[in-house]
Amino acid sequence: MKESIANATDSELFQLIKVGNLQAFEQVYDRYFIRLLNFSYKRMGNREDALEVVQDVFVRLYTHRERITHTTYLHAYLQTLLKNGIIDSYRRKLVQEKQYMAIRELMEGQGITNTSITIDSKKLEEQIHQLVNQLPEKCKEAFLLSRVQYLSHQAIAAKMKISVSTVEKHIVKALHTLKKELGIVGLVIYWGIDVLR
Incomplete structure (x- = not known):
């Protein structure tokens, strides 16, 4: 066999993967992993980022296998997933950079220093942990996978066996709860602490 x-x-x-054959999936992984990783690395210039995008390609291939229409050109399909993943990764980084700039401007505008952040960060972190622990279990799990393990929404959906839209709802709910309790400034400061240290 x-x-x-x-x-x-x-x-x-591909037909075997569609019916859940793990050996076929492993064969595709072995056949194309290095090729996709090299392609991704050449475009991203960072091996860690390249590896994350390629892993996400295979997660998406397997989790969406039943919904994908039959294709003879599996490599071309994987390349398309990869290119989309690279674009998404660049978009996320751009959003993060904009957020970091906004955090810096907010803190400079309020005269917040690195020293005051260091003093208050422990108390703020404890408050965050308490609030997160009070979230519903699934909501808490999705939020931690996103904010602590930095998994993509697709990877979280695959891990939790739920849809991407449900993952997004959980994360939005968690952020709404934190924002309500901490205020937007507290929340922004918390996520910006590591950037400013």
């Missing part, structure tokens, strides 16, 4: 899978065409492997 292993030998026949190793010699299978992309089209045959």
Whole structure:
């Protein structure tokens, strides 16, 4: 069986993946992982970021396997997923950079110094942990996977076996709760502490 899978065409492997064949999935992973990683690394220039995007491609391939229409050109499909993933990664970084700039401007405008942040950060962090622990279990899990483990919404959806839209709802709910209790300035300061140290 292993030998026949190793010699299978992309089209045959794809059909096996669609019905949940893990050996076929592993074969596709072995066949294309390095190629995709090299492609991603050349465009992103950072091995860690490149690896994260490629891993997300395979997560999406497997979790969405039943909804993907039949394709003979599996490599082309993976390349499309990868290019979209790279674009999404750049967009996220751009948003983060804008957020960091906004945090700096907010703190400079309010005369907040690094010393005062260091003094208050421990108390603020404790308050955050208490609030997060009071969230509903699924909401808490999605939020921590996003903000602590820095997983993408797609990766969280796959890990929790829920839809991406449900992940987004959980995270929005968590942020709304924190914002309500801490205020927007407290929340922004908390996420900006590591940036300013």
